[in-house]
Amino acid sequence: MNTQRRHFEPADKVAALKRHLCEKVPVSQLCDELKIAPTLFYRWLKEFFENGHAAFDNCRKSKAVEDAQQKKIEQLEAKLTRKNEVMAELMEAHTQLKKDLGEI
Numbered sequence: 652m653n654t655q656r657r658h659f660e661p662a663d664k665v666a667a668l669k670r671h672l673c674e675k676v677p678v679s680q681l682c683d684e685l686k687i688a689p690t691l692f693y694r695w696l697k698e699f700f701e702n703g704h705a706a707f708d709n710c711r712k713s714k715a716v717e718d719a720q721q722k723k724i725e726q727l728e729a730k731l732t733r734k735n736e737v738m739a740e741l742m743e744a745h746t747q748l749k750k751d752l753g754e755i
Contacts, residue, residue, distance in 0.1 A: 659685075664695045
């Protein structure tokens with residue numbers, strides 16, 4: 652009995668959960684329509700409630716992550732600027748040394 656597993660998109664799972672929670676469609680009816688076992692539906696429901704906080708944390712986390720990334724970018728840009736300044740000074744000194752030695 653080789654049947655392929657079906658994979659439901661997250662949006663489809665949420666739509667099924669929404670129909671049950673908001674429209675009060677019985678679990679048995681949804682499972683019949685989707686051709687899934689009730690245990691699978693309840694697993695989706697459990698995952699939905701366990702991970703629901705992510706929908707609200709997302710904005711704060713992304714802002715904090717963006718701020719951290721921006722700070723890191725600014726630090727790296729300052730470091731690069733300083734490196735370029737040092738390189739320019741060294742090249743100037745090197746060129747002056749060559750002139751003094753008569754190589755240029």
